[in-house]
Amino acid sequence: MNTGLQLERVASSEWILPRSGSMRVPGRIYADPETIAQLEDDVRNRAEWNALVQVRNVAALPGIVDAALALPDVHPGYGFPIGGVGAFDLDEGVVVVGGVGFDINCGVRLLATPLHRGIIEPLIDPLGEKLFQTVPAGLGAEGKLRLSIDEVDRLLEAGAAYVVKRGFGLLEDLPYIEEGGRLPAADPSAVSLRAKQRQFRQVGTLGSGNHYLEIQAVDEILDAEAASAYGLVPDQIVVSIHTGSRALGHQIGQDFLKEMTAASRKYGIPIPERELVCAPIGSPEGRRYLGAVACGANCAFANRQTIAHLVRRTFVEIAGLSAEEIRTVYDIGHNNVKVEEHTVNGATRPLLVHRKGSTRAFGPGRSESPEHYRSVGHPILVGGTMGTASYVMRGTERGMETAFGSGIHGAGRALSRKKAAKRFWGETVVSELAASGIRVWAHSKRGIAEEAPGAYKDVERVVGAAVDSGINRTVARLRPLAVIKG
Amino acid sequence: MAIEHLEHTADLGIRAIGATLEEVLCEAARGLFGLMLDVSAVRACQEYAVHIEADSDADLLVEWLADLLAQKELTGLVFSTFDIRIDRRGTVPRLDGVAVGETLDPVRHAPRIEVKGISYLGLDVRPVKDGWIAQCIVDV
Numbered sequence: 001m002n003t004g005l006q007l008e009r010v011a012s013s014e015w016i017l018p019r020s021g022s023m024r025v026p027g028r029i030y031a032d033p034e035t036i037a038q039l040e041d042d043v044r045n046r047a048e049w050n051a052l053v054q055v056r057n058v059a060a061l062p063g064i065v066d067a068a069l070a071l072p073d074v075h076p077g078y079g080f081p082i083g084g085v086g087a088f089d090l091d092e093g094v095v096v097v098g099g100v101g102f103d104i105n106c107g108v109r110l111l112a113t114p115l116h117r118g119i120i121e122p123l124i125d126p127l128g129e130k131l132f133q134t135v136p137a138g139l140g141a142e143g144k145l146r147l148s149i150d151e152v153d154r155l156l157e158a159g160a161a162y163v164v165k166r167g168f169g170l171l172e173d174l175p176y177i178e179e180g181g182r183l184p185a186a187d188p189s190a191v192s193l194r195a196k197q198r199q200f201r202q203v204g205t206l207g208s209g210n211h212y213l214e215i216q217a218v219d220e221i222l223d224a225e226a227a228s229a230y231g232l233v234p235d236q237i238v239v240s241i242h243t244g245s246r247a248l249g250h251q252i253g254q255d256f257l258k259e260m261t262a263a264s265r266k267y268g269i270p271i272p273e274r275e276l277v278c279a280p281i282g283s284p285e286g287r288r289y290l291g292a293v294a295c296g297a298n299c300a301f302a303n304r305q306t307i308a309h310l311v312r313r314t315f316v317e318i319a320g321l322s323a324e325e326i327r328t329v330y331d332i333g334h335n336n337v338k339v340e341e342h343t344v345n346g347a348t349r350p351l352l353v354h355r356k357g358s359t360r361a362f363g364p365g366r367s368e369s370p371e372h373y374r375s376v377g378h379p380i381l382v383g384g385t386m387g388t389a390s391y392v393m394r395g396t397e398r399g400m401e402t403a404f405g406s407g408i409h410g411a412g413r414a415l416s417r418k419k420a421a422k423r424f425w426g427e428t429v430v431s432e433l434a435a436s437g438i439r440v441w442a443h444s445k446r447g448i449a450e451e452a453p454g455a456y457k458d459v460e461r462v463v464g465a466a467v468d469s470g471i472n473r474t475v476a477r478l479r480p481l482a483v484i485k486g
Numbered sequence: 487m488a489i490e491h492l493e494h495t496a497d498l499g500i501r502a503i504g505a506t507l508e509e510v511l512c513e514a515a516r517g518l519f520g521l522m523l524d525v526s527a528v529r530a531c532q533e534y535a536v537h538i539e540a541d542s543d544a545d546l547l548v549e550w551l552a553d554l555l556a557q558k559e560l561t562g563l564v565f566s567t568f569d570i571r572i573d574r575r576g577t578v579p580r581l582d583g584v585a586v587g588e589t590l591d592p593v594r595h596a597p598r599i600e601v602k603g604i605s606y607l608g609l610d611v612r613p614v615k616d617g618w619i620a621q622c623i624v625d626v
């Protein structure tokens with residue numbers, strides 16, 4: 001059957017979707033053969049939601065540069081695929097709400113402790129229990145920091161630094177957050193009153209779904225030079241925090257889907273799928289959205305900063321550490337759109353890079369990385385599943401040349417939530433994980449079933465494809481010991 | 487009247503089938519809260535009045551669900567009962583009505599998963615044989 005979506009394999013983990021029809025550039029997919037087979041099956045079976053069709057649709061947007069990318073954790077999203085990257089020319093290109101999604105700057109913060117796996121065992125239960133009580137998570141949970149409308153505006157402008165000023169965390173954290181924890185393009189006037197009001201009690205909340213807080217152990221160092229730069233050693237206890245911009249980001253996404261629908265019509269932009277509504281980057285609508293997205297991103301930085309403070313406080317109380325002994329390794333988002341300099345066909349120029357379920361992964365030498373990490377590039381934080389492993393990775397020269405310096409963000413779902421909830425039982429998942437030494441605290445047992453390790457792709461396969469394609473490198477594997485879920 | 491939760495790899499979907507547009511929009515709202523909690527445990531204690539205009543029936547579904555979703559943080563309310571009417575006399579459809587529910591109770595309502603937004607993916611609102619269908623994918 002000729003679907004018009006025939007992939008050409010150009011390397012062991014790299015496929016090209018050649019230009020056809022309205023595509024302005026080809027698609028380029030970095031993935032393992034099993035993932036590619038699944039994507040092709042979805043096309044053949046005319047699956048209702050289809051990541052290859054989404055790559056083709058992104059490739060048809062005005063001003064897209066070089067190729068529409070999908071990374072090894074690709075799966076169907078809305079508009080953009082999850083694991084999708086699209087870079088656009090600033091003059092000819094568009095900014096796309098679906099290239100960011102509702103959870104603006106959802107991402108991961110990694111904290112490193114001086115604790116060792118050998119001595120943590122008796123502390124795991126009290127730490128997990130205390131974190132479960134301390135970090136607000138799940139539907140309807142409210143944060144410790146209550147904000148007025150003026151304070152929300154200040155948070156949207158200042159990002160993580162705002163909550164540090166309010167006593168949540170350390171100034172030393174800020175250089176180790178992507179963009180220093182603050183996107184200067186933030187324009188609070190572009191954010192609706194409703195979005196701000198929804199955030200009054202949301203700062204410092206984890207959320208639910210795939211968001212988590214994990215105590216992990218460094219299981220293996222895979223790149224000694226980068227691990228040394230990041231301060232990671234074997235058997236070290238670390239903490240990962242996965243959450244985003246909470247209700248404020250969700251409302252910005254909702255508001256601008258509507259606003260961009262009107263903008264797409266106004267500017268006569270042909271939209272292959274409604275979730276790809278967009279506006280020219282330099283238009284008033286495009287600039288407003290970019291100002292609002294930067295606010296959402298700053299809100300997410302502040303949210304993870306606040307939770308990091310709560311984690312620190314817990315470790316101080318239970319493990320007897322000082323706050324300064326718990327160091328931010330890095331904090332990086334995986335739903336964002338930003339202007340970055342990239343070299344395409346030999347010419348270096350600013351581009352607007354959308355990453356939906358993909359992290360920035362700048363390789364060695366870029367000034368955007370913290371000074372201390374510059375020789376190896378900043379860390380990429382890859383969330384696995386609660387039963388397998390997460391990874392610290394880094395960017396590469398090849399990734400800079402061929403993937404706009406982008407990296408994978410997780411294992412990527414293999415089963416729908418509905419299928420996972422039918423196949424797995426929350427209580428059983430918890431007891432099976434306990435048997436393998438992983439303790440789980442969760443507000444929703446159904447949520448555990450939907451997030452069961454078996455609902456995700458094999459993270460080793462996803463990481464392997466990212467490494468094999470040359471766009472990312474592994475630095476350290478992290479094993480979960482305690483998992484807190486909403 | 488029927489509600490079905492659709493398959494989507496990353497997110498969740500709602501498909502409501504009913505006799506009238508009003509019925510499927512109400513059922514979709516019940517389906518939305520049914521994703522998030524045990525909607526049968528939500529008592530009808532407090533009313534929230536809704537007034538929405540949108541470009542099309544499909545947009546009306548998105549705006550209606552997004553408005554109800556926002557109330558979770560704005561007022562703390564979650565809903566289980568809906569009563570609306572659609573007015574088509576103007577240039578665009580208009581929805582007026584009430585959503586009835588109570589303040590979220592994290593124990594009694596058995597919270598499941600948080601819905602982040604109402605997407606346009608798979609958005610479909612139309613008359614079918616013997617009634618109407620309304621569906622959308624929500625981000626979780």
